[in-house]
Amino acid sequence: MAEYAILLDTRFCTGCNTCFYKCVQENRLHDVAANGNTRTLVYINDKGMYHHRCMHCLDPVCVANCPKQALTKSEYGPVLWDESLCIKCQTCVEVCPFHIPMFDETQKKIVKCSMCAHRNFAENKDAVPACVEACPTGALTFGERKAIVEQAQKLAADFKLHIYGLEENGGTSLLILTKEDPAAVGYPEVEKKAAAGGGGKSPAVIGGAVAGGAAVVAAAYVGLKKYAERRNQVENDDKK
Amino acid sequence: MNNDLKLSRRTFLKLTGLTTAYFVVDPPLRNLSVAYAFGDHPQEKPTYTVTKKIPQVCARACECDCNYDVVVGVDQATGLERALTLEGRPEDPVSRGKYCIKALGFVDSMYNPDRLLVSLKRTNPKRGLNEDPGWVKISTEDAVQEIIDKLKKYRPEQMLFASPGDPYSNRLCRSLGVTRTDQRTECFGTHYYLNSLMITNPPNKYYSSTYTVTHSLWGFDYSETKYMLWFGFDSFSKTGKSGILNHIVEGKRNGTKIVAFNPLKTPLADGIIDEWYPIKPGTDLAVTLAMIKIILDEKLYQADFVKDYTDAAALIDTETKMHITDESGKWLAWSTANNKAETLGVCDKPALDGGPYTVDVGGKQVQAVPVLELLKQNVKDCTPEWAEKISEVPGQDISRITKEFAQAAPTVCIPNLKRDPAGPNYANSWRLMHSLNILQALTGSLDHDGGVLFLHGVKIPWLEEVDPIPKPYPEQPKKSIDYRTEYPVTNKIYREKDYSAPGHYGMVGHGLYHSDQVKVVIFKGPHRGLHALIQPQMTEAALEKMDLVADWNMYPDDAAYWCDYILPAPHQYEGGKLDIRQYYPKWPCLVGGAPVQKPPGDCIGWGSIAKKIGLALAPEYWTTDGSNNPEKAIKGNMNDAALQAVGAAKDQDDFINNKNAIWIDKKPYENYKTIREIGYQRPEGRVRLYIDEFVEDNHEGLPKWAERWTSSEGEYKFSLLVTRAGWHMHADPNFIDNPVINMLSNKNHIDCVWVNPEAGKELGLQEGDEVIVTTNPKYMPELPRPIKSKIHLTERMARKDCILLFHGIGHRSKWLKNGVWGYRDGDLIPQKNPKIGKPHDPTGMGWVEDVYVSIKKA
Structure with a gap:
């Protein structure tokens, strides 16, 4: 199965938030959106349009830290959330370096983009996420991640744009092109790493496909690494 | 973050x-x-299943009128079938498969629990914001009958219908002989009247009764044009207009150059605009006059077009300042070949400059000068350096941009729709609109592929064309409550050419408040009018003294505090529609829409109300035989007639069910053909640069520099800018009573007053501070109503001398339970005293943003 990604070219984003409202309707999120909890929302900031939405990391911190595997990274791109497994601990809300998952107190739900996985674009080649379908200017495009990366790199080179998401947290399945420094626009400054090999499949997916031993090693590595990072962070916090 | x-x-x-x-x-x-x-993951399961898709045409979200499908399905969470969302229709040449957030919001507003589904009648005779009307339910039939019985007691001049000029409102008001006025003055007024006076000369063969009746005959070929000048065109509201945006972005991707003049840095300036100049508010006219001068001095104009399709060579009498005509009314020009005046069109080598020429007119020798020569003299002092001093746009940039623009002609355009500076924002905006049209004429871009596209090859007839009236309508009141009778330029168009022309909403509140002439006001959706726009407090005070106020509305909004009756209106998706593609008329096209559901409750359509009132009070205009027999009521099959005229379908049902609700004739655009068909002096139609009617009203026939009405004084030093979020439409409860939309506004500071950070610092203000904004009392001597709001300090406010308010966010209705009581921009904008206004503007439009305010910490 191909791995998919979204490209957001903020040059053509007008902040109209049609993507936001389409997402609300597509996923029937009216109540949580009214509470301020959204899967995607565009902030009209001084230096450009900041889209608050899941980056669908290749190596998602939320997935690695979710104690119940309620969050998983699918092999075709989106990071998905299973309400039935979620214990509402909000670990994902705390650990996401992009500050994306939101917790709706009234419905006790994690609110985070699913890349419209229900549209079945993995099997239906004409299907795209609802936001991509609705964007009036075509600022959002959708396709196989490899092609999206190539498109982003070409546009960045041709028009001197920044690419956000290529290296942030080891790469993501949402790539964002900005004219200004992404940090100035409002995108969080996230540690840059080399892209994860193999597209950053979730432990669950890997477990289903290869011998579990490799996954255990991977999981242990990720866990230890996160633990070390967090310890360093806490130590740094304590020093402040 | x-x-x-x-x-x-x-x-x-x-x-x-x-x-x-x-x-x-x-x-x-x-x-x-x-x-x-x-496919097993819960998030891979569909949230709804689609049961049907129903074509619709947007009619209230903006002027684009996008065509799309309303998706009806079963919501998995509730198990209920309802309209859920929209899906694009790629075949529509306007929307091209897109829609906007407002249109999506309309889907949900069908089910808004605050919708009015029954008629309400007041029992407490005292009106006012702090009074409980004591509503009782009444059947709509009974409510309409009671209103009719009351209307019988009043003379026509005692009644005012506040309604757009749709076919039924027009027929009703004309048959009763009452004044109709509407809020589109502020949106379209200046554009409409200048276009009428220069180009369209209504009624013309494409004069259509469309649903939003925006009165613009043209669209802009954004995707094909090479160069665009935007004078405030990129207001925030444009950021949400998918029917325009999808074309603009295609053009941008194809290499269109866009230069914008706007004191506000909008999101379009972030990525789409090539050059942005934070111009001083209200000075755009100076830049355009400099541009005209450069084009004339350097002969950069499209000479063939100017000669053959405008009045540039027509002679103006130096004494009367009017066009000189031959005996048949045709304009005369000076033949340089024969050294005499000849009829323009057959004139051999007409002079574009020089003079004065001595012309024999009916045996009298007069001195005359060609229009283009007069224009040259008019702008002789308008150098780029002069314009720079006024506008703060660098003169060398004005010069360069003008040359680039002229070199790209005729595939250039200056989009000017609704509330950009060429709209009715300043007292000099009518001159600006005149200048912009002249620039487009000089560059030959009017009625040209890649420039300004003119509607052609299709029309939707007016009610009178399918159901003719048996005798002329009665005279309108001699004295109109909106003072239009004191403005001969616009009044002549309204009375003699196009009754659907915009009224003078910028003054109607003044008229109602300062006289006792009117006793009855009937509103058609006032959230789009009196209470959303100019000085509603004056209108509110005036309504307190009325005998009867009735409102046809989807919601009990602000006007409800003053209404005696409210009749429930259907949702826009609950009616059938037919529409021309007015805002991208590259090809003749018709699109249709079908009701998504039957109007619930006791809702009544406006056409039904108009028919009932008309049949009761002026039956001879509402029956086919002049009787008062309802069975003989006119049918009003305008849609069927339009479809049959082009062979699109046999009727509306056939069009919707069998023709995919679209008809389009994709033949190549024939440049300048429509000008010939509709312009002045038709059938050899031309664009008229020089406007005699202005001269007759003691103004200039060509644009000249003029200051704004107001100026900065003392603490009132901030020019008031007004824009609208991409997700609002006036104070329409379809949006402001939507909690999801309100959350979005809050996250984006749309509920705040926007202030330049440096200006805020100088005032000692910090982000989020509450402030009081007050209009200079010199320009608002009566009923001032300062507003209170939080401020947002933002670099998007590029200038320190202005502040920004968002239009249409405030309301005071306690019956809109999801709404947030935001500020109302209109509270700061004075109703205009016509005696003060007339010397500034012969069109008498609104001058909406011609206001200076102060800001103080609350």
């Missing part, structure tokens, strides 16, 4: 605890067993 991943000690301990618990309870390999076969 916190950009770093930071964990508190508490969080770390929480995570550690959870992780430990997890490893104890669930072994590490457990997570490998929860893999989902594709």
Whole structure:
């Protein structure tokens, strides 16, 4: 199965938030959106349009830290959330370096983009996420991640744009092109790493496909690494 | 935004605890067993199942009128079938498969629990914001009958219908002989009247009764044009207009150059605009006059077009200042070949400059000069350096941009729609609109592929054309409550050419408040009018003294406090529609819409109300035989007639059910053909640069520099800018009573007053401070109503001398339970005293933003 990604070219984003409202309707999120909890929302900031939405990391911190595997990274791109497994601990809300998952107190739900996985674009080649379908200017495009990366790199080179998401947290399945420094626009400054090999499949997916031993090693590595990072962070916090 | 991943000690301990618990309870390999076969994950399950898709045409969200499908399905969460969302129709040449957030909002507003589904009648005779009307339910039939019985007691001049000029409103008002006025003055007025006076000369063969009746005959070929000048065109509201945006972006991707003049840095300036100049508010006219001068001095105009399709060579009498005509009324020009005046069109080598020429007119020798020569003299002092001093746009840039623009002609355009500076924003905006049209004429871009596209090859007839009236309508009142009778330029068009022309909403509140002439006001959706726009407090005070106020509305909005009756209106998706593609008329095209559901409750359509009132009070205009027999009521099959005229379908049902609700004739655009068909002096139609009617009203026939009405004085030093979020439409409850939309506004500071950070600093203000904004009392001597709001300090406010308010966010209706009581921009904008206004503007439009205000910490 191909791995998919979204490209957001903020040059053509007008902040109209049609993507936001389409997402609300597509996923029937009216109540949580009214509470301020959204899967995607565009902030009209001084230096450009900041889209608050899941980056669908290749190596998602939320997935690695979710104690119940309620969050998983699918092999075709989106990071998905299973309400039935979620214990509402909000670990994902705390650990996401992009500050994306939101917790709706009234419905006790994690609110985070699913890349419209229900549209079945993995099997239906004409299907795209609802936001991509609705964007009036075509600022959002959708396709196989490899092609999206190539498109982003070409546009960045041709028009001197920044690419956000290529290296942030080891790469993501949402790539964002900005004219200004992404940090100035409002995108969080996230540690840059080399892209994860193999597209950053979730432990669950890997477990289903290869011998579990490799996954255990991977999981242990990720866990230890996160633990070390967090310890360093806490130590740094304590020093402040 | 916190950009770093930071964990508190508490969080770390929480995570550690959870992780430990997890490893104890669930072994590490457990997570490998929860893999989902594709399609099994809960988020891979559809949230709804589609049952049908119904074509619709947007009619209230903006002027684009996008065509799309309303998707009806079963919501998995509730099991109920309802309209859920929209899907694009790629075949529509305007929307091209897109729609906007407002249109999506309309889907949900069908089910807004605050919708009015029954008629209401007041029992407390005292009106006012703090009074409980004591509503009682009444059947709509009974309510309409009671209104009719009351209307019988009043003379026509005692009644005012506040309604757009749709076919039924027009026929009703004309048959009763009452004044109709509407809010589109502020949106379209200046554009409409200048276009009428220069180009369209209504009624013309494409004069259509469309649903939004925007009165613009043209669209802009954004996707094909090479160069665009935007004078405030990129207001925030444009950021949400998908029917325009999808074309603009295609053009941009094809290399269109866009230069914008706007004191506000809108999102379009972030990525789409090539050059942006933070112009001083109300000075755009100076820049355009300089541009005209450069084009004339350097002969950069399209000479063939100017000669053959405009009045540039027509002679103006130097004494009367009017066009000189031959005996048949045709304009005369000076033949340089024969050294005499000849009829323009057959004139051999007409002079574009020089003079004065001596012309024999009916045996009298007069001195005359060609229009283009007069224009040249008019702008002789308008150098780029002069314009720079006024506008603060660098003169060298004005010069360069003008040459680039002229070199790209005729595939250039200056989009000017609705509330950009060429709209009715300043007292000099009518001159600006005149200048912009002249620039487009000089560059030959009017009625040209890649420039300004003119509607052609299709029309939707007016009611009178399918159901002719048996005798002329009665005279309108001699004295109109909106003072239009005191403005001969616009009044002549309204009375003699186009009754659907915009009224003078910028003054109607003044008229109602300062006289006792009117006793009855009938509103058609006032949230789009009196209470959303100019000085509603004056209208409110005036309504308190009325005998009868009735409102046809989807919601009990602000006007409800003053209404005696409110009749429930259907939702825009609950009616059938037919529409021309007015805002991208590259090809003759018709699109249709079908009702998504039957109007619920006791809702009544406006056409039905108009028919009932008309049949009761002026039956001879509402029956086919002049009787008062309802069975003989006119049918009003305008849609069927339009479809049959082009062979699109036999009727509306056939069009919707069998023709995919679209008809389009994709033949190549024939440049300048429509000008010939509709312009002045038709059938050899031309664009008229020089406007005699202005001269007759003691103004100039060509644009000249003029200051704004107001100026900065003391603490009132901030020019008031007004724009609208991409997700609002006036104070329409379809949006402001939507909690999801309100959340979005809050996140984006749309509910704040926007202030330049430096200006805020000088005032000692910080982000989020509450402030009081007050209009200079010199320009608002009566009923001032300062507004209170939080401020947002933002670099998008590029200038320190202006502040920005968002239009249409405020309301005071306690019956809109989801609404937020935001500020109302209109509270700061004075109703205009016509005696003061007339010397500034012969069109008498609104001058909406011609206001200076002060800001103080609350």
